[in-house]
Amino acid sequence: MARLHKQIVETMVTSSGLKMTPQRRAIVNYLQDATNHPTADEVLQAVNEAFPMTSRATVYNTLHWLTEAGLVREVYEGAMVRYDPNTDRHHHFVCRGCGKVEDIISTQSGDLLSLSVPNDYQVENLEITFRGLCPDCKT
Amino acid sequence: MARLHKQIVETMVTSSGLKMTPQRRAIVNYLQDATNHPTADEVLQAVNEAFPMTSRATVYNTLHWLTEAGLVREVYEGAMVRYDPNTDRHHHFVCRGCGKVEDIISTQSGDLLSLSVPNDYQVENLEITFRGLCPDCKT
DNA sequence: TTGATTGCAAACGGTTTGCATGGGA
DNA sequence: TCCCATGCAAACCGTTTGCAATCAA
Numbered sequence: 001m002a003r004l005h006k007q008i009v010e011t012m013v014t015s016s017g018l019k020m021t022p023q024r025r026a027i028v029n030y031l032q033d034a035t036n037h038p039t040a041d042e043v044l045q046a047v048n049e050a051f052p053m054t055s056r057a058t059v060y061n062t063l064h065w066l067t068e069a070g071l072v073r074e075v076y077e078g079a080m081v082r083y084d085p086n087t088d089r090h091h092h093f094v095c096r097g098c099g100k101v102e103d104i105i106s107t108q109s110g111d112l113l114s115l116s117v118p119n120d121y122q123v124e125n126l127e128i129t130f131r132g133l134c135p136d137c138k139t
Numbered sequence: 140m141a142r143l144h145k146q147i148v149e150t151m152v153t154s155s156g157l158k159m160t161p162q163r164r165a166i167v168n169y170l171q172d173a174t175n176h177p178t179a180d181e182v183l184q185a186v187n188e189a190f191p192m193t194s195r196a197t198v199y200n201t202l203h204w205l206t207e208a209g210l211v212r213e214v215y216e217g218a219m220v221r222y223d224p225n226t227d228r229h230h231h232f233v234c235r236g237c238g239k240v241e242d243i244i245s246t247q248s249g250d251l252l253s254l255s256v257p258n259d260y261q262v263e264n265l266e267i268t269f270r271g272l273c274p275d276c277k278t
Numbered sequence: 279t280t281g282a283t284t285g286c287a288a289a290c291g292g293t294t295t296g297c298a299t300g301g302g303a
Numbered sequence: 304t305c306c307c308a309t310g311c312a313a314a315c316c317g318t319t320t321g322c323a324a325t326c327a328a
Contacts, residue, residue, distance in 0.1 A: 055310045124271035132263035
């Protein structure tokens with residue numbers, strides 16, 4: 001289990017000589033419960049409701065830092081970056097109807113897959129993107 | 140086997156009431172032998188060497204049409220669209236050293252994987268992105 | 279001939295950057 | 304106090320769009 005958590009961030013931030021600001025707190029707060037793989041802009045919107053007047057630059061700064069620190073994962077979907085607070089090995093389903101991105105829990109499949117890659121390649125991780133229609137859009 | 144081929148494009152274009160222009164020919168020509176998953180801009184550069192004065196808009200137009208026609212596949216890599224003339228089920232390895240995108244031939248894996256997805260989701264296809272270091276960058 | 283296609287340049291949308299101001303530690 | 308972080312606005316970069324000129328069929 002590796003899900004973004006407020007306390008972890010607080011300690012990691014301060015222990016690396018950085019500062020914990022209200023803006024960062026608000027961003028982490030929102031992100032830790034987010035299940036919708038928000039874009040930077042969605043984070044900005046949401047945070048500005050909870051904590052008005054957070055700038056775009058700050059949101060990007062924080063997201064970059066969180067990514068760097070391995071507390072959040074970037075998901076590239078259709079030439080747009082989304083942020084996922086769940087850094088466990090898991091996969092994504094992208095609905096071509098509504099565009100929603102949902103988590104697919106990884107079964108044992110993972111390790112099995114490395115077999116397809118020539119062994120002079122050093123595979124560090126893999127992501128599977130399923131595409132199709134979600135239950136709501138299927139009808 | 141479903142690899143972009145000049146002749147196929149010619150017939151598909153004309154049979155759908157479109158026109159075959161020198162620019163389109165040049166783009167298809169370049170793409171059909173490309174193994175590097177070029178970006179739109181790389182296509183533009185390359186085509187302008189072979190056939191000077193092709194505009195950005197034309198490249199995008201053609202790439203969109205080719206994608207729509209299923210003759211080419213868009214690969215989303217790091218918030219940037221790349222184009223792949225190979226539309227067969229296959230996967231990609233992205234090197235974190237040099238950024239190169241290489242093809243990984245799909246083994247039997249495909250159908251097996253759908254199992255991880257709840258069956259009220261209608262999976263139409265899946266892509267696997269392996270990340271790590273290629274032989275050259277591994278040292 | 280004529281409608282699809284092109285080239286151009288401006289617009290667009292997400293992301294990045296520079297810099298002066300502000301605020302944690 | 305001292306830097307780190309913030310807000311702002313302009314810059315950036317890939318992509319899209321509008322439009323008049325052009326050219327394949």
